[in-house]
Amino acid sequence: MKDNYAQRSETFGGLIRRLRKSQSLSLEYLAGQIGISPSYLSRLERGLRPPPPSGIIERLAVALNVAPITLLVSAGIVTSHTLREMGVPPYGFDLKDWREALQCLSRDDWQEIHALIRTKLARYRHD
Numbered sequence: 001m002k003d004n005y006a007q008r009s010e011t012f013g014g015l016i017r018r019l020r021k022s023q024s025l026s027l028e029y030l031a032g033q034i035g036i037s038p039s040y041l042s043r044l045e046r047g048l049r050p051p052p053p054s055g056i057i058e059r060l061a062v063a064l065n066v067a068p069i070t071l072l073v074s075a076g077i078v079t080s081h082t083l084r085e086m087g088v089p090p091y092g093f094d095l096k097d098w099r100e101a102l103q104c105l106s107r108d109d110w111q112e113i114h115a116l117i118r119t120k121l122a123r124y125r126h127d
Contacts, residue, residue: 012074017045019064034059051075058096 020030027045031038034056043049051057054077061068072078105113 012051012071012076013045013047015071015074016041016060016064019066020045023064025064030060030063033063051077 020027027038027041031041036052036056040049044052051074052060054072057071057075057077058068061071064071069078
Protein backbone atom coordinates (compact mmCIF):
# COMPACT_ATOMS: atom_id res chain seq x y z
CA MET A 1 0.00 0.00 0.00
CA LYS A 2 2.77 2.44 0.88
CA ASP A 3 4.52 1.85 -2.46
CA ASN A 4 1.31 2.66 -4.34
CA TYR A 5 0.90 5.86 -2.30
CA ALA A 6 4.50 6.90 -2.90
CA GLN A 7 4.24 6.34 -6.65
CA ARG A 8 0.98 8.28 -6.90
CA SER A 9 2.40 11.16 -4.79
CA GLU A 10 5.55 11.37 -6.92
CA THR A 11 3.46 11.54 -10.06
CA PHE A 12 1.24 14.28 -8.66
CA GLY A 13 4.15 16.21 -7.20
CA GLY A 14 6.18 15.92 -10.38
CA LEU A 15 3.30 17.32 -12.39
CA ILE A 16 2.90 20.26 -10.01
CA ARG A 17 6.63 20.99 -10.12
CA ARG A 18 6.77 20.77 -13.92
CA LEU A 19 3.77 23.09 -14.34
CA ARG A 20 5.14 25.56 -11.79
CA LYS A 21 8.59 25.67 -13.36
CA SER A 22 7.22 25.91 -16.91
CA GLN A 23 5.53 29.15 -15.84
CA SER A 24 8.62 30.38 -13.95
CA LEU A 25 6.73 30.53 -10.66
CA SER A 26 8.61 30.32 -7.38
CA LEU A 27 7.50 28.01 -4.61
CA GLU A 28 6.80 31.05 -2.46
CA TYR A 29 4.66 32.76 -5.09
CA LEU A 30 2.56 29.70 -5.95
CA ALA A 31 2.10 28.74 -2.30
CA GLY A 32 0.94 32.29 -1.54
CA GLN A 33 -1.53 32.21 -4.43
CA ILE A 34 -3.24 29.09 -3.10
CA GLY A 35 -2.91 29.72 0.63
CA ILE A 36 -0.43 27.05 1.70
CA SER A 37 3.12 27.28 2.99
CA PRO A 38 6.08 27.02 0.62
CA SER A 39 7.46 24.13 2.67
CA TYR A 40 4.18 22.21 2.30
CA LEU A 41 4.22 22.82 -1.46
CA SER A 42 7.83 21.66 -1.62
CA ARG A 43 6.94 18.44 0.23
CA LEU A 44 4.01 17.88 -2.17
CA GLU A 45 6.28 18.30 -5.18
CA ARG A 46 8.85 15.90 -3.76
CA GLY A 47 6.22 13.26 -2.97
CA LEU A 48 6.78 13.53 0.77
CA ARG A 49 3.14 14.44 1.36
CA PRO A 50 0.00 12.85 -0.07
CA PRO A 51 -1.99 14.87 -2.57
CA PRO A 52 -3.97 17.58 -0.79
CA PRO A 53 -7.77 17.80 -0.54
CA SER A 54 -9.67 18.64 -3.71
CA GLY A 55 -10.20 22.27 -2.63
CA ILE A 56 -6.45 22.90 -2.61
CA ILE A 57 -6.06 20.96 -5.84
CA GLU A 58 -8.67 23.17 -7.51
CA ARG A 59 -6.84 26.32 -6.31
CA LEU A 60 -3.60 24.84 -7.64
CA ALA A 61 -5.28 24.25 -11.00
CA VAL A 62 -6.44 27.87 -11.21
CA ALA A 63 -3.03 29.21 -10.21
CA LEU A 64 -1.27 26.91 -12.69
CA ASN A 65 -3.81 27.56 -15.46
CA VAL A 66 -4.66 23.90 -15.93
CA ALA A 67 -7.98 22.07 -15.91
CA PRO A 68 -8.76 20.87 -12.37
CA ILE A 69 -9.60 17.42 -13.71
CA THR A 70 -5.96 17.02 -14.79
CA LEU A 71 -4.72 17.43 -11.24
CA LEU A 72 -7.59 15.47 -9.69
CA VAL A 73 -6.76 12.49 -11.91
CA SER A 74 -3.05 12.80 -11.18
CA ALA A 75 -3.80 12.88 -7.44
CA GLY A 76 -5.90 9.73 -7.73
CA ILE A 77 -9.03 11.52 -6.50
CA VAL A 78 -10.79 11.04 -9.82
CA THR A 79 -10.18 7.69 -11.48
CA SER A 80 -10.43 6.73 -15.13
CA HIS A 81 -13.53 4.72 -14.19
CA THR A 82 -15.11 7.86 -12.72
CA LEU A 83 -14.22 9.81 -15.85
CA ARG A 84 -15.97 7.22 -17.99
CA GLU A 85 -19.00 7.31 -15.70
CA MET A 86 -19.38 11.08 -15.64
CA GLY A 87 -17.69 12.00 -18.88
CA VAL A 88 -14.68 14.29 -18.97
CA PRO A 89 -15.77 17.90 -18.50
CA PRO A 90 -15.82 19.74 -21.81
CA TYR A 91 -13.14 22.31 -22.52
CA GLY A 92 -13.46 25.35 -20.28
CA PHE A 93 -15.83 23.77 -17.76
CA ASP A 94 -14.99 23.88 -14.11
CA LEU A 95 -15.35 20.45 -12.51
CA LYS A 96 -17.87 21.82 -9.97
CA ASP A 97 -20.01 23.27 -12.78
CA TRP A 98 -19.85 20.01 -14.69
CA ARG A 99 -20.93 17.98 -11.66
CA GLU A 100 -23.77 20.41 -11.00
CA ALA A 101 -24.87 20.25 -14.64
CA LEU A 102 -24.94 16.46 -14.52
CA GLN A 103 -27.10 16.55 -11.42
CA CYS A 104 -29.43 19.45 -12.24
CA LEU A 105 -30.03 19.72 -15.96
CA SER A 106 -33.12 18.02 -17.31
CA ARG A 107 -33.33 15.73 -20.29
CA ASP A 108 -34.77 18.64 -22.30
CA ASP A 109 -31.82 20.82 -21.26
CA TRP A 110 -29.37 18.19 -22.51
CA GLN A 111 -31.31 17.85 -25.77
CA GLU A 112 -31.01 21.62 -26.27
CA ILE A 113 -27.28 21.45 -25.57
CA HIS A 114 -26.86 18.58 -28.03
CA ALA A 115 -28.85 20.49 -30.66
CA LEU A 116 -26.61 23.53 -30.19
CA ILE A 117 -23.49 21.40 -30.57
CA ARG A 118 -24.86 19.77 -33.73
CA THR A 119 -25.69 23.23 -35.15
CA LYS A 120 -22.20 24.52 -34.40
CA LEU A 121 -20.58 21.42 -35.92
CA ALA A 122 -22.73 21.68 -39.05
CA ARG A 123 -21.44 25.20 -39.56
CA TYR A 124 -17.85 23.98 -39.49
CA ARG A 125 -18.51 20.99 -41.68
CA HIS A 126 -19.99 23.14 -44.45
CA ASP A 127 -17.40 25.94 -44.35
